[in-house]
Amino acid sequence: MTEPLIVLDRVEKHYGAVQALAGVSAEIGAGEFFSLLGPSGCGKTTLLRAIAGFEELTGGRLTIDGRDMAHVPPNKRPTNMVFQSYAIFPHLDVGQNVGFGLRKKGLDKAEMTRAVGDALTMVGLGGYEKRASHALSGGQRQRVALARALVMKPKVLLLDEPLSALDKKLREQMQVELIRLQRQVGITFILVTHDQEEALVMSDRIAVMFDGQIAQLADPEILYRAPVNRRVASFIGMMNFLPTQVTVLPDGTAEVDVAGLGRATIPATQCAGGARAGKGAVGIRPETLTIGREGAGRVAEGTVEEVVYYGDMTYYDVLLDGAAAPVTISMRNVFGRDVLCRGARTPVRWAPEAMVLFHD
Amino acid sequence: MRRPGTLAIYAAFYLVFLYAPVILLPLFAFNDGTIIAFPLSGFTTHWFAELAQTDALIDSVVTSLIIAVVAAVLATLLGLLAARAAARTMFPLKPGIMGLIMLPLILPEIIIAVALLVVLSQLGIALASWTVILGHVLLCTPFAIAILNSAFLALDQSLEEAAQDLGTTKLETFWRVTLPLVMPGIVSSLLISFTISLDEFIIAFFLSGNEPTLPVYLWSQLRFPARIPVVMALGTLLLIASLVLLTTAEYFRRRGAARTGQDDHGGFM
Amino acid sequence: MTEAAAPSAVPAAAQLGQTRADRFARWRRGEAARGLTLVSPALIYALLLLAAPMGMIVALSFATQTYLTIDWSPSLANYHEAWIDPQESEMYRALMGRSLAISGAVTAITVLLAFPIAYFVSFHVAPRRKALWIFLITIPFWTSYLLRVFLWKVILQENGVVNSILMGAGVIDTPLDMLFSPDAIIITLAHAWAPFAILPIYVALEKIDRSLLEAARDLGENRIVTFWRVTLPLALPGVVAAALIVFIPTIGDYVTPALIGGGRVPMIANMIQAQFMVLNNRPMGAALAISAMVVVAVIAILFLLLNRRFLKVRQ
Known part of the structure; x- marks a missing residue:
């Protein structure tokens, strides 16, 4: 990470007795694509609005570019926001919307027109200046909101669930465009989302929030591969949790005995919060299990209980011999691979290296 | 199912009932006879000519217009601030305070009239146009608040936040x-307040002193059968004026709605 | 040294608690004050021209008319x-x-x-x-x-x-x-x-x-x-x-x-x-x-x- 641009130091926000932010600390770098991910009510939007200046913190410190932001109103902060509803001014046309904030910058008319035109071109709406804002589609409104914020040349762009109102296709397309845009302008983007896939696709780093606190802050790969607890693990993607007895070996690795799979040794780095003896749960992602005999790893046997066909993927629920509950396995439907039927007997390949041990 | 059902027939009769009295206005305004009865006795514009020559009437129209404009502006200003507070902020005793301000909405007008009359006469204040304005502002403010409150509530709060985010101060x-x-709301508020004030009789009757408003003047004329055709002519003009006003207002409202892309349903009410 | 440190520590802690409470109070006061300020013209108007006159009417209803003057001593005569x-x-x-x-x-x-x-x-x-x-x-x-x-x-x-x-x-x-x-x-x-x-x-x-x-x-x-x-x-x-x-x-x-x-x-x-x-x-x-x-x-x-x-x- 480069020089931290935003420093959150134990920031708190409560409304009466309700604690929306319970001591959040983080550093966000210049030029970083940072996501706040969590379920609704976890405080992610409050945190974003606190950075924008719409919520005054009740505790802790927030600095942007070394400047303490306490009592600095939104109009005096080096941040700009893309609102969830886009907040396109209905009484102004597209050009006036994008130029709204430029009036305060002391540009002359020609400079302003050029800045607006450039911003619109950047978001793919070149020549839309005179369009009425209410005639825009959802995707276009979002682009206008982006242009309107970016034309201000903020140090930080804040995005409050910007894609949630779009349909699936358009959403995926906009994800790619946002990444491209962020690389192009090179400023910090902070994205609020409840969609884990969106966060994984777009972010350099992700802060997963629950109950007004950051549960885990990491880059997407670590977050996915080594979640710090079961809550984070099940919020990010799908995971099987298999109960197990844990024995800790002298070198810090954990030895587990999982019904249906057998004994295995889990490296210390895969033990969330360190290995402890006693009861635990082993987490396995569906795609790290394989149906069939080919490939690496160890083999277990089981019976297919349920088959869910998704087109590109098939999800199986397989009851391993000796296990109490089935595990979910996902298989890519590559050419030549048959989809199994319910009741079929099948070998299942697995690897201890793909397991995570949880104690919560 | 699309045949004219019982309900449609009922609706037609109901409209006849609603329009029956109003239709009489132009009918007898142009009727060449002093008695308001059928059959009609020929066409005349005589009553309109007489109308133009009645100074007392013209004075009362001017008085009413001044009162209505001032009351509408004041009520809308008070309403604008109060509605903003009601729609966007929490403050102590909010239900009680808003309840008191909205009370004239359900208070019989005669009570307001009597109460103001007592206070004014106890204070030794002479009745005049401005005392009527005092009462009319009281009466119109709740309507202004109701209209403007819904205008503020319909306004997406993130629009104001977006503006601030883009560097403007609260005032800007x-x-x-x-x-x-909220301009369409302000225009409706002005129009509704203006109309209420223009039409209000009881408060003006108690508080206008010797500066009668139009309704108070009309009231004094209704006792004289000979004056009735002139009153009919005046009523016709008032009807036309309010139709023109309403249609214009509706036109602007629709244009505003179209411009901001809102769904268009309902009128002012 | 300990004696010198002790008295300063107490106010510091108190101050910390106070600033937090203060900020919260300021937040509430801010919105409430803004609301009250905005509503006050209409409120004052209603108090002066509605509440006060209504109070007067109530008082008057307990008074009695004696020829041309009003006797303000309260009585239930009118209601009776x-x-x-x-x-x-x-x-x-x-x-x-x-x-x-x-x-x-x-x-x-x-x-x-x-x-x-x-x-x-x-x-x-x-x-x-x-x-x-x-x-x-x-x-x-x-x-x-x-x-x-x-x-x-x-x-x-x-x-x-x-x-x-x-x-x-x-x-x-x-x-x-x-x-x-x-x-x-x-x-x-x-x-x-x-x-x-x-x-x-x-x-x-x-x-x-x-x-x-x-x-x-x-x-x-x-x-x-x-x-x-x-x-x-x-x-x-x-x-x-x-x-x-x-x-x-x-x-x-x-x-x-x-x-x-x-x-x-x-x-x-x-x-x-x-x-x-x-x-x-x-x-x-x-x-x-x-x-x-x-x-x-x-x-x-x-x-x-x-x-x-x-x-x-x-x-």
Whole structure:
């Protein structure tokens, strides 16, 4: 990470007795694509609005570019926001919307027109200046909101669930465009989302929030591969949790005995919060299990209980011999691979290296 | 199912009932006879000519217009501030305070009239046009608040936040974003308040002193059968005026709605 | 050293706690202060020109008129005269009773006539034409109230529109005597308040999710039962609002009894006006005004409570 641009130091926000932010600390770098991910009510939007200046913190410190932001109103902060509803001014046309904030910058008319035109071109709406804002589609409104914020040349762009109102296709397309845009302008983007896939696709780093606190802050790969607890693990993607007895070996690795799979040794780095003896749960992602005999790893046997066909993927629920509950396995439907039927007997390949041990 | 059902027939009769009295206005305004009865006895514009020559009437129209304009502006200003507070902030005793301000909505007008009369005469204040304005502002403010409150509630709060986020101060935000967007509400508030004041009789009857408003003047004329055709002519003009006003207002409302892309349903009410 | 450190530590901790509490208080004070500032002009206006005068009327109702001056020493004489005194109160009570009866009849008739129209516009008129219909219904009421009431006099009077038509057509020989009766007052008021009943009912009907009605039909109810079990209960808040909107002001109506009743069928507002402007007994007028308000308020509250109960049972 480069020089931290935003420093959150134990920031708190409560409304009466309700604690929306319970001591959040983080550093966000210049030029970083940072996501706040969590379920609704976890405080992610409050945190974003606190950075924008719409919520005054009740505790802790927030600095942007070394400047303490306490009592600095939104109009005096080096941040700009893309609102969830886009907040396109209905009484102004597209050009006036994008130029709204430029009036305060002391540009002359020609400079302003050029800045607006450039911003619109950047978001793919070149020549839309005179369009009425209410005639825009959802995707276009979002682009206008982006242009309107970016034309201000903020140090930080804040995005409050910007894609949630779009349909699936358009959403995926906009994800790619946002990444491209962020690389192009090179400023910090902070994205609020409840969609884990969106966060994984777009972010350099992700802060997963629950109950007004950051549960885990990491880059997407670590977050996915080594979640710090079961809550984070099940919020990010799908995971099987298999109960197990844990024995800790002298070198810090954990030895587990999982019904249906057998004994295995889990490296210390895969033990969330360190290995402890006693009861635990082993987490396995569906795609790290394989149906069939080919490939690496160890083999277990089981019976297919349920088959869910998704087109590109098939999800199986397989009851391993000796296990109490089935595990979910996902298989890519590559050419030549048959989809199994319910009741079929099948070998299942697995690897201890793909397991995570949880104690919560 | 699309045949004219019982309900449609009922609706037609109901409209006849609603329009029956109003239709009489133009009918007898142009009727060449002093008695308001059928059959009609020929066409004349005589009553309109007489109308133009009645100074007392013209004075009362002017008085009423002045009162209505001032009351509408004051009520809308008070309403604008109070509605903003009601729609956007929490403050102590809010239900009680708003309840008191909205009370004239359900208070019989005669009570307001009597109460103001007592206070004014106890204070030794002479009755005049401005005392009527005092009462009319009281009466119109709740209507203004009701209209403007829904205008503020319909306004997406993130629009104001977006403006502030883009560097404008609170005052500039109000000027550049809030005001243009609640303008249709302000216009309706002005129109409704104006109309209520123009039509109000009881408060004006008690408080106008020797500066009668139009309704008070009309009231004095209704006792003289000979004056009735002139009153009919006046009523016709008032009807036309309010139709023109309403249609214009509706036109602007629709244009505003179209411009901001809102769904168009309902009228002012 | 420890002694020096100790006293400074306590204020520091206290200060820390205080700043947090302060900030929270500031946040609350900020919004509350802004709200109160914004609402204050309207509030001060209402206090000065509504609350204070109402207080004065209450005080006045306990005073007594002694020839040309008012004796402000509090007494219940006016209320005694209006409600209890065997001879005097008879007239006042009759007046109050008549006002209530007329107002009640007007309310019932207006709401009953209005419901089918509101239902028609909401359920049978094409969405594009609804605004036009509402416009059509409200237009007649943008003419002067005074004139509208007066026009009913023109319609109903002895040599008026109805009689001249009926006699011209040979249906009757002698003119019908329709004016100066409670019935005439009721017809006039029912007309004057029609849109105020139609609009709230219409709004309530418009709010009903149409899929609820389809669900009821889907669950095997016919149209009439669906109306009875789904539409009507959901429209009831609008009906209640309509009833109150019509009832409360009509009881204080002055113009209609004066014009249509011709002084022969006075209501309470006419008596209040007479006490203030003709009989010059303002304390009595104030007592009547307060009495009328209390009666209306009690009836309105009872009506609302009954409805709440009824609605609860329904839901």
